[in-house]
C-alpha cells in the first residue's frame with residue numbers, strides 16, 4: 633500500500649506565464665504520521681501505570697492514622713503532580729484523536745444550552761479560594777449538528793481558562809448569537825488580557841504566554857490547540873480578541889449549515 637503525497641504551487645507572472653512547482657512530500661507526510669502515532673501510543677501506554685500510582689497514593693493518603701504525618705505533605709504533592717500528568721495525557725490523547733479521526737458518522741444534534749449549567753458549575757469549583765461570577769446570556773435555543781464530546785471539551789476549555797486566568801472577583805460572560813451567517817459562542821472575561829504578539833500563537837501545542845504565572849494554574853498548554861481542532865472539524869474557527877489589563881474574548885464561529 634504505497635501512496636505518494638504531492639504538493640502543488642502555481643505562481644502567475646504579469647506577462648501571463650505560469651510556473652508550476654510540484655514537490656514530493658511523501659517523506660514529510662510519513663514522518664508526521666509517525667509523530668502522531670508515537671504521541672498517541674506513548675500517551676495511551678502511560679495511562680495505565682499512572683492510574684496505578686494515583687490509586688496507591690490515594691490509598692496511602694486515606695489510610696493515614698497520624699503516625700506518619702511527615703509523609704502527608706510529600707504524598708499530597710505527589711498526588712497533585714500525578715494528576716497533572718493524567719490531565720496532560722488525556723489532552724494529548726484527545727488531540728491525537730482529533731488529528732487522526734476521519735470525517736465521522738457519529739455526528740448528531742447537540743444541545744449546547746443543556747451543557748452550559750454543568751460546565752458553569754465545574755468552572756466555579758475550579759475557582760478555589762477566588763470568587764468569580766459567571767453569567768450565561770442568550771443561550772436558551774442553542775443546537776448544532778456535531779460531535780457532542782468534542783464540542784463539550786472545546787466549550788469547557790474556554791470557560792475553565794477564563795476562570796483559571798481571571799483574578800479574584802472577576803466576571804465571565806458566556807453568550808450565544810446566531811443569524812443566517814452562522815452562530816457565535818463567546819466567552820468574555822475581565823482577566824489580565826493577552827498582548828497582541830502572543831495571540832496568533834495561542835493555539836499552538838504547549839504554547840503558554842507566561843510559564844511562571846501559569847505554573848500555578850496547572851494547565852497543560854494544550855487546551856486551545858484542542859479547541860482549534862474541534863472547531864476545524866466542525867468547519868468553524870476560533871477568534872480571539874484581547875486587551876492587556878482589560879480582558880479577553882474567545883469566540884467559536886460555526887457555519888450556518890451546523891445550526892438546527
Ligand code: ADP
Nearest residue numbers: 793794797840841842851852853854855856857
Ligand atoms: P493552558 O493549559 O496553559 O491553559 P491553553 O492552550 O488553554 O493552555 O492556553 C494557552 C495560553 O493562553 C495559556 O497558558 C495562557 O497564557 C493564555 N490564556 C488562555 N486563556 C486565557 C484567558 N482567558 N486570559 C488570559 N490568558 C489566557
